[in-house]
Amino acid sequence: MQIRYFERFGVTEALIAETLAAALSRGGDHADVYFQHRVATDVGVEDGAVNRAHAAVELGVGVRVVKGAQTGYGYTEDVTLPALLECARTAAAIADGPSRTTPARLHLAAGLPDRYPLVRRWEDVRPDEKLPLVAALNERAFAADPRVKKVNVYLRDESGAILMADSSGRVVEDEQPMTLLFLSVLAEQNGRREQNGYNVAGRAGFEFYSPERLDRVVREAVARTTILFEAGPPPAGEMPVVLAAGSSGILLHEAIGHGMEADFNRKGVSIYADKIGKPVARPFVNIVDDAAPPGARGAINVDDEGNAAGTTRLVENGVLATYMHDAISAKHYGVSPTGNGRRESYRHPPLPRMRATYMLPGPHETEEIIKSVKRGIYCANFSNGQVAIGAGDFTFYVKNGFLIEDGKLTRPVKDVNVIGNGPQALERVDMVSNDLAIDEGGWTCGKDGQSVPVSQGLPTVRVSSMTVGGRGS
């Protein structure tokens, strides 16, 4: 077996085999060892100068032992046999029985998909190429509108890989690049200030930054900021909510995504815990969590337990279909893992997590949807969201939007939190357009102290009623 990436850190078949043997020395059902190397660099502009850079190297390894639904975990930054054996023995203690034999031969998993082919690898991109890119964006943002007073630009790139080896003998290596560009703008008008921005992210190399994408970053960052001078809070209370195509996928992430992560259901603490096979939405509603959008921030070739990552169908024709599983929950439910077992880093055991969550196109036209609303809001851009898994209440924060009055977009609105209840909001999705867009932004999902990169998407959708955290009536 040929270890490719991690050979440089002294990782050998023998090192892995000895670690796994120690991990199963107390009789665990399953063990895995997860190596990670990640090199992140960012360069930034503030007050007109490219005068700051950061670099972060993470090298470490985690050893997990599973016994039933119980997990033992140890990790270290020291990639040597003695340190790994100590982690393995720590993790092994979750079980308390006779040793289990480990596989005689490790084998490298073949045939991984290639969802993030690199043209310009970040290791090969010199600072002399990155610095002019951010400097030019700074100048273009100032040139775009005289009201722009402050601009911050950050370009981040990550290269590196993971290696997962488990007690079935399976070994998986995957190189996982990432990049993120963030342009933030502060503008002033008549003594008032507003700040907003735009960001793009993907698993890609330097080629990600096409002229069209860079144009869009400047245009959107400035437009999303300056429109705030005309915007105010919408009224407070329940009203129809129309979600624009793209980043509005945050609705799915919070209203149903987390609640469909199988660990919460296995424990009986999700509001969706007894709803599989039951209708939860109109028949034209189809929701998936997909590992495959090429180059997407949430794309993965393989999950962090070494399982094939495909498309998990959460809602099929309005019926709740499949939970997102890691190995523990898949075993509990007697189903195949869905490739949703992900971890932030070697410091954490995997959990069922989302990748790219979106709704498939529906039967309505976008204009028809807006026209149908007498008085409501249209939500275009978002900054964050949250959900209470068991109560089902969830929120998303709207950074830019519009009032809808008599079927037309009228006054811009800003800074408003929208709150709903997951199953109820899904039931109330009563129109879905055919304009699905998967957002290109740098979304990060947090759960149980672990952050992972995700993507989200939505066609234009109408929710017949949600509570809008505005002011007045």
Next chain:
Amino acid sequence: MSTSPLLESTRTAARLALKKGATEAAAGGWLARHVEVTWRDGKIEKVSEATTRGLALDLYVEGRYTAVSTSDLRPEALERFVEDSVALARKLAPDPHRCLPDPALYRGQAEVDLQLEDPTHAALDSATRRRLAEELEAAARSVPGADKILSVTTGASDTRAESALVQTNGFEGTRRGTDFWISAEVTVKDADGRRPEESAASGGRFRDRVEPSETVGKRAAERALHRLGTKKGDSAVMTMAVDARSAGRIVAALLGPLGAASIQQKRSFVEGKLGAAIGSPLLDLTDDPLVVRGLGSRLYDGEGLAARRFPVFEAGVLRNYYDDTYYDRKLGIAPTTARTSNLSWRLGDRSQPELLRELKEGILVTGFLGGNSNGTTGDFSLGVRGFRIRNGALAEPVGEMNVSGNQLELWKRLTAVGNDPYRYSAMGTPTLVFEGVQFAGN
């Protein structure tokens, strides 16, 4: 000054930075032991145990600056990493405001034993952690109404951490600390199919600061059971009391824009407002890094500056920003410190029940859900849950609601501060009462 292997390796890293071409440098090393036991419904769910380490370097290279960190401490790898980082810095534009702090700011550290390390930490074994977690669940399941409990997840965790800071213009420091936490989360079944959850946690730098597991487990279960029957209330402008445990969310939205980077970049609704009244006279709090056994206590900050108490708000008036030396040079002001330590509030003399009796009608917020606060304009909109207050007493639970407004108006409407600072956060927030807050619901 005492020495330790960590201080030695941090000194070596600082010397390496100079050798590889940095004009001056700050090196920060850390080493931590963290153990966590999670227990759920009668058995162990997860045990995680690790010793973790890392190194951060601020490199100042002929007027240029880069900040880097690594967990790959193999000597050859570290040497190459520092070389690459210095080379990266050389490509950047010079920044005249970047340099290590004036060494005068290192002097005058308080001569007090902060007692941040519990000497009994080493005696804590896995059987004890497991027993705590087990007791928490048993306590949660012992309360009246426990038959509605669907699941109980509890945990016990502890950390022993050591860090060293070496700055090549004359600062060296080390510190060690411990902390201990227990927590319980309880999910209950409601008649309408919802499964509301609530939690409780307790902890501190010393084991004897942690409340008995029985108290914490029961508190989590009682809180969860009190959520049964939650309904959305009506949209209205009402008095809002914010529970001490939850108030940190709204205080953080006020303090974030006090950071010097926000001020200098004009992304702050308090920019230019030093000396101005931001809140009612009841808004009165001090940053106090010198609390014995405090969760946020320290003798020096992340830049090596000697830690001092300073007023943040006095009788509603903004007295200081939170500023590091870099943004101070840009702004031309004197530094305080970049990050909050412990907040010490001028407390009121009434308990939460007394405050609720007095305000008669309103909502007690016991948890926030999502939402955000715009640091530039002060506009906020936050999801909330809690209880309706009727005739001065807690009434039905409410949820799926939202509060919104502007921070500059909100803090002027602070009409009461409780006598009940939350002990399990360095923010130490008491119950806060605000008049005339916009709630959105039905």
